[in-house]
Amino acid sequence: MRFALLASITTTALFVVAGIPAHAADGIAIDRGNARIVKLVEPAETVIVGEPSIADVTVKDSRTLVLTGRTYGSTNLVVFNAAGEPIVDQPIVVSRQGKGSVRLYRRNDVEMMTCLPVCEKDTIGGESVGEE
Structure with a gap:
């Protein structure tokens, strides 16, 4: 103890x-x-x-x-x-930071966007980020 x-x-x-x-x-x-x-x-x-x-x-x-x-x-x-x-x-x-994150669903594809203040594709080392 x-x-x-x-x-x-x-x-x-x-x-x-x-x-x-x-x-x-x-x-x-x-x-x-x-x-x-x-x-x-x-x-x-x-x-x-x-x-x-x-x-x-x-x-x-x-x-x-x-x-x-x-x-x-x-x-x-x-x-x-x-x-x-x-x-x-x-x-x-x-x-991820809670603010400014958006998920776009297009058929089977999921795309992450960060919108601070303009929306841009969320990437890690040049690769786009999909669903977690």
Whole structure:
């Protein structure tokens, strides 16, 4: 019990300092095509994103990561320190921004449009985005 409480306090402190919401059950939320800076309280030795096609990570320095939402979905971020101990193990959820998204249905085709302020085809790396 004492260990669980200490682990909970440590996790909360890590994410308060890192600027990530302390409610770890929700994970790290990123909008597709946007980046989010993650500050670590101790230096990272190894950084892993479970599914790199969903989110990408760039290591700016040993205490600063930049997460980028690539496509819709969920994955996880795992960071190890120099001793090989995990210092971060959090889910990542990449979603679309709620405002300005439109789906056009043409027979069997679904086309996503982003309308901010002019409507344009929603793309990821030059590929058009269909139904999730």
